Amino acid sequence: MIGFERRRDRFDFFDRMESPAVNLCFTLDVPDFRPWCKAQGLAPFHVMLCAVLRAVLKVENFRYRIVDGEVIRIDRLVPSFTxxxxxxxxxxxxFDWSDDVREFVARGMAAREEASTMTELNVKYRTMSPRDAKDQVFVTCMPWLDFTSIQHPMASIAAPDIPSFAWGRFRDGPDGLQLPFSVQAHHGFVDGWHIHLIGRQVAAELAEIIR
Structure with a gap:
C-alpha cells in the first residue's frame, strides 16, 4: 500500500485525536440520470448507490480500514443501505455485489423489500464479524431533505475508519442534477481533496452508466 505509506505520518497524527473523523457536506453536481432510469425501468436510488460504491472502489483512500490496530486495504464491498x-x-x-448495473439494482431492490418487512434489526447486519464489517461503507438517503449538515453515528468515536455517505433531495441544476451529499471518513486516510475526487468520480460513474 504505497499510497498509505506516504501518509502514515498523517494517519498517526489524526489517529491520536479523540475524534479523527472529517465530515463534509456539499452540493454534488451529477448528470440527470432519471430519464435513463425511467426508460430502463430501474430505480434511481439504486443506480445512484451503484455509482457511489463503484466510485469508492476507484478512490483508494476510501478503501483503507483498521483491523486489529493495523491498516489494511479492502478489495471488495458489501453493498448496504438504510x-x-x-x-x-x-x-x-x-446484498451481494454485482458488476452489472441491472443485476445490482435487482439485488438491491430484493434486499430493500426483505429489510423493510422486518421489525427487528436485520440479522445479516448484526451477525457480521468485525473483519467482514470492514467491507462496507455506510449509506443513507434522505430524499425529503435538502440538508446542509449531518453527523453520522460511529461505533467508536476514535475509529471512524468505515466511511459514511448520505445524500438528499435532487433538484435541477444548470447542467443536470444537484443534490446535498455528505462524506464522513477517517482524516488519516482522507482529506478534502479525496472528498472532491469521490464526488467527481460519482458523477463520472453515472455518466458511464447512462452512456
Missing part, C-alpha cells in the same frame, strides 16, 4: 420498515423505523439492507 431502509424504512412499516413502522417508520430504520433497518439495514445488504
Amino acid at each position: 431502509v424504512m420498515n412499516q413502522h417508520g423505523d430504520l433497518n439495514f439492507a445488504q
Whole structure:
C-alpha cells in the first residue's frame, strides 16, 4: 500500500485525536440520470448507490480500514443501505455485489423489500464479524431533505475508519442534477481533496452508466 505509506505520518497524527473523523457536506453536481432510469425501468436510488460504491472502489483512500490496530486495504464491498420498515423505523439492507448495473439494482431492490418487512434489526447486519464489517461503507438517503449538515453515528468515536455517505433531495441544476451529499471518513486516510475526487468520480460513474 504505497499510497498509505506516504501518509502514515498523517494517519498517526489524526489517529491520536479523540475524534479523527472529517465530515463534509456539499452540493454534488451529477448528470440527470432519471430519464435513463425511467426508460430502463430501474430505480434511481439504486443506480445512484451503484455509482457511489463503484466510485469508492476507484478512490483508494476510501478503501483503507483498521483491523486489529493495523491498516489494511479492502478489495471488495458489501453493498448496504438504510431502509424504512412499516413502522417508520430504520433497518439495514445488504446484498451481494454485482458488476452489472441491472443485476445490482435487482439485488438491491430484493434486499430493500426483505429489510423493510422486518421489525427487528436485520440479522445479516448484526451477525457480521468485525473483519467482514470492514467491507462496507455506510449509506443513507434522505430524499425529503435538502440538508446542509449531518453527523453520522460511529461505533467508536476514535475509529471512524468505515466511511459514511448520505445524500438528499435532487433538484435541477444548470447542467443536470444537484443534490446535498455528505462524506464522513477517517482524516488519516482522507482529506478534502479525496472528498472532491469521490464526488467527481460519482458523477463520472453515472455518466458511464447512462452512456
